[in-house]
């Protein structure tokens with residue numbers, strides 16, 4: 001992929017053309033944008049409980065509802081249950097009590113093809129990026145599309161605008177070890193959204209980043225949210241939460257409390 005002449009503009013976020021098309025269609029057909037763009041619950045937890053086999057009670061009676069297009073911060077101290085909550089949403093862990101639906105999928109006993117289908121509709125970002133070290137930036141992002149059965153032409157079409165969206169088109173042929181932490185996290189965002197998932201889960205996405213890179217990551221997440229992607233972000237970073245006006249809930253000892261609606 002050809003390098004660009006100028007460095008990416010840190011203040012603007014470019015959107016892939018597929019996402020822009022979705023955005024145009026949404027504008028043409030929908031009412032004025034509100035925080036809750038739809039009345040259909042995107043994520044619904046009712047009195048969910050989770051205890052690990054060793055007896056750790058990670059979640060107790062957690063109820064939460066998000067609609068399509070919502071943005072939610074989940075804060076809370078270490079061990080409060082934040083990662084466990086996200087793991088339940090993408091079916092990595094099972095819950096013991098209550099009910100849980102994500103994008104119309106009932107997570108109770110979801111497995112096999114149904115679980116795979118659900119996961120195709122969720123983008124996930126981790127604190128430690130989880131990039132494949134021996135693959136380039138472009139290959140790391142393309143891997144998702146390849147695994148979903150897209151052909152080479154479609155992968156080539158989707159890749160450049162997605163890398164541009166995170167300001168990394170000039171790093172397409174670099175390996176993760178050649179990138180800064182902030183750049184690696186932006187690769188992982190590109191990987192999470194290249195398949196256009198309606199739901200994006202970010203588990204401490206700024207946990208390893210300095211203030212500048214953290215703001216940049218949050219700016220990209222907000223931009224993705226502004227085009228209708230439901231976004232859930234767990235974070236320890238109180239400053240990041242204070243400087244935004246999105247809803248905030250807090251987990252403490254497995255229980256969920258509303259902080260700001």
Ligand SMILES: Nc1ncnc2c1ncn2[C@@H]1O[C@H](COP(=O)(O)OP(=O)(O)OP(=O)(O)O)[C@@H](O)[C@H]1O
Nearest residue numbers: 052054056057058077078079080081082083084085
């Ligand atoms: N696989 C596991 N087996 C047993 N207990 C676990 C497991 N994963 C998490 N726990 C326990 O569940 C509780 C919640 O953990 P979780 O990782 O969800 O917290 P967290 O809020 O994400 O913490 P951190 O901010 O440190 O990542 C903790 O008491 C933890 O020890």
